[in-house]
Amino acid sequence: MSEGPASLPTAISLPGRRRLRFAPSPTGALHIGNVRTALFNYCLAGPEGRFLLRIEDTDRERYRPESVLEYQAELRWLGLLWDEGPEVGGPCAPYVESERLPLYRKAADRLLDGGAAYPCFCSRERLEELRAAQRASGLPTRYDRRCLHLSSDEVSRLRAEGRPEVVRLRMPEGESAWNDLVLGPQRFDNAEIDDQVLLKSDGYPTYHLAHVVDDHLMGVTHVVRAVEWLPSTPKHLVLYRALGWSPPELAHVPLVLGPDRQKLAKRHGAAAVSEYREMGYLPEAVVNFLAFLGWSPGTEEEVFALSDLRSRMAFERLQSSPAVFDGQRLDYLNGVWIRRLSPGELGRRLRPFLPQASAEQLEPIAEMVRERIRRLDEVPGLVAFAWADPDPSASLLQGSLSRSAAHDFLQGAVPVFQGGSAQLMETLRALASSAAASSTDGAKAEVRRLMRVVRIALTGQEISPPLDACARLLGPQEVDRRLRSALGKLQGPG
RNA sequence: GCCCGCAUCGUCUAGCGGUUAGGACAUCACCCUUUCAAGGUGGUAACCGGGGUUCGACUCCCCGUGCGGGUACCA
Numbered sequence: 001m002s003e004g005p006a007s008l009p010t011a012i013s014l015p016g017r018r019r020l021r022f023a024p025s026p027t028g029a030l031h032i033g034n035v036r037t038a039l040f041n042y043c044l045a046g047p048e049g050r051f052l053l054r055i056e057d058t059d060r061e062r063y064r065p066e067s068v069l070e071y072q073a074e075l076r077w078l079g080l081l082w083d084e085g086p087e088v089g090g091p092c093a094p095y096v097e098s099e100r101l102p103l104y105r106k107a108a109d110r111l112l113d114g115g116a117a118y119p120c121f122c123s124r125e126r127l128e129e130l131r132a133a134q135r136a137s138g139l140p141t142r143y144d145r146r147c148l149h150l151s152s153d154e155v156s157r158l159r160a161e162g163r164p165e166v167v168r169l170r171m172p173e174g175e176s177a178w179n180d181l182v183l184g185p186q187r188f189d190n191a192e193i194d195d196q197v198l199l200k201s202d203g204y205p206t207y208h209l210a211h212v213v214d215d216h217l218m219g220v221t222h223v224v225r226a227v228e229w230l231p232s233t234p235k236h237l238v239l240y241r242a243l244g245w246s247p248p249e250l251a252h253v254p255l256v257l258g259p260d261r262q263k264l265a266k267r268h269g270a271a272a273v274s275e276y277r278e279m280g281y282l283p284e285a286v287v288n289f290l291a292f293l294g295w296s297p298g299t300e301e302e303v304f305a306l307s308d309l310r311s312r313m314a315f316e317r318l319q320s321s322p323a324v325f326d327g328q329r330l331d332y333l334n335g336v337w338i339r340r341l342s343p344g345e346l347g348r349r350l351r352p353f354l355p356q357a358s359a360e361q362l363e364p365i366a367e368m369v370r371e372r373i374r375r376l377d378e379v380p381g382l383v384a385f386a387w388a389d390p391d392p393s394a395s396l397l398q399g400s401l402s403r404s405a406a407h408d409f410l411q412g413a414v415p416v417f418q419g420g421s422a423q424l425m426e427t428l429r430a431l432a433s434s435a436a437a438s439s440t441d442g443a444k445a446e447v448r449r450l451m452r453v454v455r456i457a458l459t460g461q462e463i464s465p466p467l468d469a470c471a472r473l474l475g476p477q478e479v480d481r482r483l484r485s486a487l488g489k490l491q492g493p494g
Numbered sequence: 495g496c497c498c499g500c501a502u503c504g505u506c507u508a509g510c511g512g513u514u515a516g517g518a519c520a521u522c523a524c525c526c527u528u529u530c531a532a533g534g535u536g537g538u539a540a541c542c543g544g545g546g547u548u549c550g551a552c553u554c555c556c557c558g559u560g561c562g563g564g565u566a567c568c569a
Contacts, residue, residue: 025569059568124567131566140496141565166567183499192497192565200567207569231498231564254500254562261561289506292518296507300517319507322562326505329519339532372531382530429528451528463530 008106008243014091014219016050016083021220022075023054023211026067029272030074032325033226033256033264036290040253041224042080043291043306043313053085054214055096058204068096074273078283079306084218092218097210104205107213107243108167108198116242117198118170119155120147121163142194143168167199169208169235176234181222181251181315188234196235208232212239215248222249251315253294254322264325280353280376282341285334293323303336335374343367353379356387361473368469382465386473390460390482394489397456401449407490409435409450410457410483417471417479424468428454457486 022038024030045051053075057063072086084090094100111117120143131141148170150158159165171194177187198209205213215223230252240247258268265271270279276286287306295318297304304312338346347362353376357365369379398406409432416427429447436446456462458470458479471479 023569027569056569062568120567127566135495135565138495142496164567168567186498188498194565197567202567204567206567211569226563227499228563229569252499257562259505263562292506294506298508300508302506302518321500323507324505326519329506332519335532369531371533374531425528432528448528455529461529465530467528 008103008110008213009217014050016045016048016219018045018049019052019219019221020045020049020224021052021054021215021218022080022082023056023214024071025056025059025062025207026071027059027062027064028067029274030067030071031264031271032273032276032286032290033271035074035078035080035273035286036256036293037224037226037253038075038080039078039287039290039309040294040313040318043309044222044224044251044315045310046313047311050083051080052090052092052218052220053082053095054218055086055098056207056210057096057098058207058210060202060204070274074277077277078273078287095218097214098204100210100214101203101205103213103217104199104209105203107209108205111169111198111239111242112167114242116170116172116238117167118148119150120166120168120195120197121150121158122147123164140192145195148195164201166197166201168195169198169238171195171235172238176237178233178237178247178250180230181249182254182318182320183227183230183252186230186233188231190234190238193232193234196232198239208235208239212236212243212245216240216243216245220248222251224251224253227252227254251318253318254320256293257322257324259324259326261322261324268325269327278377280378281330281334282337282349282376284340285330285337288337289330289333293325294319303333303340331374338373338376339370341366341370343370346370350376350379353377354383357383361386364469364473368465368473372465383473385459385461385464385470388460390456390458392456392460392486392489397453397486397490399449399452399456401453403490405435405450406453407487410453410487410490413454414480414483414487417483418476424471425466428467453486454483458482 020041022041024034024038042051053072055068057068068086075082082088084092085095108117112119122143127143130144134141147168171190174190175187176190176193177185180186196208197206199205214220233250233252237247256264258264260268270276273286277283284305287309288304291304291309291313292302295313297312298317341349343363343366346366350357350362350366354362354365365379365383369382373379373382394403412431412435413428416424416431419427428451432447432450433443435450436443451467452462455464455467458464458467458474464470474482
């Protein structure tokens with residue numbers, strides 16, 4: 001490449017009608033709020049569009065290399081597969097900003113040459129003092145442009161001294177306006193905007209420079225990001241213009257709040273996607289739930305798969321007010337999606353939660369729990385009896401029944417279970433009904449009490465999956481052993 | 495401090511000048527039921543306040559209030 005110092009590649013005919021991107025900064029765990037932004041970008045690209053993943057690793061202080069792979073794994077888990085980006089490549093590679101440094105340098109040089117930016121040698125200490133003073137006198141905190149009018153001699157002298165140097169954007173006079181796809185017409189007075197640092201003294205660009213260069217070079221057509229970026233948008237617009245590029249469409253989506261209406265964070269409980277995965281939320285439910293935090297179809301439908309969302313989501317229906325993250329609604333949707341899974345599929349998803357279960361046990365377990373759980377991590381507790389000896393006490397077994405009634409019913413139940421499970425419940429209920437016939441209070445209540453004895457004998461718990469399913473999971477021998485053991489405890493007076 | 499954004503049931507939301515303000519979660523009651531669920535039926539519950547504009551405002555405009563965001567050589 002024999003490009004001049006101020007030359008940059010040109011973005012031409014890239015695939016996809018719309019090109020949207022998710023550009024996280026790998027500094028920690030992937031936050032659920034960021035996932036929503038990723039989801040919106042993914043969906044808004046539409047079936048005809050392209051979804052790109054770009055790694056914004058320009059903050060060397062906070063950079064965490066492991067995060068890159070973690071983010072990718074979580075996005076894949078959610079089904080947010082990128083058409084271009086790390087690992088999959090694409091026409092705009094590389095998609096990692098730390099590998100694109102020369103591009104930002106060239107852009108900075110071009111801005112410097114055109115007078116849209118200037119070198120600044122002010123120390124961090126001076127900047128801090130400046131801000132403190134401005135704040136103290138009630139002024140907006142902004143750089144005072146001390147380095148704006150440095151002569152070339154002064155610049156060379158400072159460089160010769162080895163003073164750390166940054167490149168600052170020279171914010172021009174006038175106004176910055178755009179039509180935000182979510183918030184509508186926006187207008188800022190440039191005089192309110194600071195001369196932002198574009199290139200840091202370590203040679204890395206700031207977000208402002210890097211994302212403008214990359215979004216342009218990568219042919220990004222729509223930038224969808226959280227409102228926290230709204231106030232710095234004028235800087236970006238100025239950069240596009242100074243570089244001779246036309247800006248993409250902009251859409252600022254509202255924040256996701258915690259129950260206290262503060263920006264969702266760690267202290268609200270789970271903030272990382274990985275935690276949701278570990279708690280047994282299905283990616284389908286997380287996606288469905290997050291989509292409705294700021295979007296709705298305008299109909300009364302509420303269950304959406306990712307592919308439906310990608311074909312249905314549109315800017316016009318994006319919400320402009322912030323949404324509170326409501327865990328109860330997520331739980332509900334998770335239950336809905338769990339019940340939509342076939343027992344076989346649910347069994348496969350259950351694997352990480354049931355290390356002690358055999359391969360053959362997973363599907364039957366899935367079948368017995370699918371209508372009673374909202375999260376996969378509830379399952380180990382529901383079926384714990386299968387791998388533990390319940391060993392219930394006699395008083396727990398008999399409950400409000402007389403000891404002899406409990407004993408007699410259990411004794412009658414033993415042969416029922418031995419007879420195989422085909423009509424198990426029918427037979428058991430018939431047995432209970434006849435035993436309850438002489439009951440003074442309600443026969444129905446008596447049947448319940450009787451069935452309860454069997455439940456506790458088998459599982460040690462008052463609450464369990466249906467008895468026939470429990471019996472099948474345990475197997476005939478174990479059922480027989482547990483019934484006889486309980487029988488033994490109910491022997492004699494009590 | 496300065497700049498900016500937002501505002502319908504507790505929560506997510508529908509509404510885009512005229513509606514008994516709709517749905518879902520949660521909640522309450524009942525039904526179903528071998529427990530727990532799931533499912534069914536029904537109920538409680540909202541337009542932040544004040545001015546305008548208009549024959550008519552939840553809807554449009556202004557002010558206030560509240561909440562939030564930004565104000566970095568972090569993104």
